[in-house]
Amino acid sequence: MPSTPVIGVLALQGDVREHATALAEADALARPVRRPEELDELDGLVIPGGESTTMSKLAVAFGLLGPLREKVREGLPVYGSCAGMIMLADKILDGRDDQETVGGIDMTVRRNAFGRQNDSFEAMLDVEGVEGGPVQGVFIRAPWVESVGAQVRVLATVPSGPAAGHIVAVRQDNRLATSFHPELTGDHRVHAMFTDMVRAAAR
Numbered sequence: 001m002p003s004t005p006v007i008g009v010l011a012l013q014g015d016v017r018e019h020a021t022a023l024a025e026a027d028a029l030a031r032p033v034r035r036p037e038e039l040d041e042l043d044g045l046v047i048p049g050g051e052s053t054t055m056s057k058l059a060v061a062f063g064l065l066g067p068l069r070e071k072v073r074e075g076l077p078v079y080g081s082c083a084g085m086i087m088l089a090d091k092i093l094d095g096r097d098d099q100e101t102v103g104g105i106d107m108t109v110r111r112n113a114f115g116r117q118n119d120s121f122e123a124m125l126d127v128e129g130v131e132g133g134p135v136q137g138v139f140i141r142a143p144w145v146e147s148v149g150a151q152v153r154v155l156a157t158v159p160s161g162p163a164a165g166h167i168v169a170v171r172q173d174n175r176l177a178t179s180f181h182p183e184l185t186g187d188h189r190v191h192a193m194f195t196d197m198v199r200a201a202a203r
């Protein structure tokens with residue numbers, strides 16, 4: 001693999017452009033992905049924030065759900081933020097009845113978990129693996145991780161307030177997920193961590 005990894009951004013719905021910008025600043029080559037064959041050219045994949053029910057529907061309609069599951073099972077490094085986290089969950093709570101996920105992380109994720117009071121909020125988070133101080137966590141109708149399996153490493157929890165202690169960043173092998181949106185803050189350290197994971201997987 002060339003030293004600049006090619007990282008796809010699932011471009012069915014959501015904040016695709018913001019992830020592409022963050023990836024470019026983290027020294028990756030970002031590519032929108034809408035068709036199954038485009039998955040074959042990637043070193044890694046980002047599933048953006050947006051609306052997981054819509055993303056799920058479109059993934060089925062575009063014939064992408066099966067190929068996405070297969071790629072993740074085969075070990076393609078993947079990072080999901082917010083709706084993307086929901087897409088990577090093996091189990092979801094408060095989803096729509098017909099909502100499908102790609103899965104790959106042994107966790108149960110609750111959609112819109114923070115409730116009305118905390119519909120959108122920000123918190124400074126210590127994220128394991130991210131050096132140089134806390135990360136600004138932007139939460140927008142965000143999920144949290146209700147429980148994780150033994151293979152899953154918890155990277156961050158909410159530090160204080162009514163939702164204190166809830167899990168908001170996890171990693172299992174080369175699969176990463178955050179409840180929050182680092183692509184919206186101009187701080188690309190989480191994307192740089194993912195780009196490093198992609199490089200390490202390709203070695």
Ligand SMILES: NC(=O)CC[C@H](N)C(=O)O
Nearest residue numbers: 049050051052082083141
């Ligand atoms: N900002 C987001 O990605 C919100 C996620 C959205 N609430 C969902 O269920 O998919």
